[in-house]
Amino acid sequence: MEDTSSPPPRKEQNWRSTASTNWRVKDDTPRSEQQQPRARTHRNQNGQSTYNGNSNSAQPADEAAGTRLYIGNLLYTAQASDIKEMFIENGFNVVGISMSTDPFTGRNPSYCFVDVESPEEAQRAMSQLNGVDVLGRPVRVSLGVTRRQGQGQSNASGTTGGREARVKDFERGWGRVRESREQKDTDYNPTFDRWSRNDATSHWTAPQSEGRRLYIGNMPRIEPQSAHDEEVRALFSQYVPDITPTAVSKQISPRVPKPDQPGNQYYCFVDLERSEDIDTVIGALDGKEGSWGGAVRVNRAKGSDRKVIKEQGLGSGERRTFGEGNWRRD
16 A cells, blocks of 8 residues: 655755755764654654654564665755665665654755565665665665664664763853753653654644744753753743643744844644644743753744745645656766
8 A cells, every 4th residue: 555644756856954064074974773762652662763653564673684784975955755765766666664754854864774575675675775865965875784683772872772862051140051961871761752653744734833832942052852852841840730732843043143132932833633722832831940040931833834835845735646757877
């Protein structure tokens, strides 16, 4: 059955932010899938995301040695359907695709993982597909590390089943304060697990158009994403415990930093399940104090979907239907 949760492949875009040739020259991204601890919902039993959302379509990890491929040097805007079409048009059967897709921007981390039927097919793919042009960039294809249950693997902070450093940099009256602590990286349950879910496209524009997206500003710089995610959820737990966010965006730095102005200037977007809860959350959170001692600013989000609309061609009729290939080998 065709997977409708993943968008069809797109024509090559020429946005400066994605088509630049001077970024990611050194491809040192991890060869193992980022492992996130089990979320409370939407988690596959083996922790693996597949193209069609069915964990049974992927081979069991202990039986799939040599069949997982790492696909690197991707445009940020590439989707699972773009990768699937490349494989199909070159005569490969795709067992599963694991790709982390941002539910707010539609972007990937510049790499993904593809499972094929056999080690022989994996070797053939490395020989035939390495250097194939996908949306204007030559992809890099190499053998991926087999994902085994319980095996420590790289997570969002770059650690492998150990501890991650969490940093909070904020202004407090007399000057800037920097707090740092370590935490087990396995303690984090993301609000929206980008590796295990395949419905990121449902968040691209719907929450904004349906009035379910919030802007939360006056935040300090918080790293990594896991710490920022939990900080936002802590605000909800403290002031609106009956309402839980469905997705928390990455923290966004001010477009034009203003070091001469007091206050914390980072912000993010938060999606709710129901638009009826927006005013309740704004009333409960706006002006309230965060753990860093500063008051947050909360209101309805405006124009937060402009980037994904532009880059994914959602508002201009630029999206092409599945099968209109744009792959070539130089």
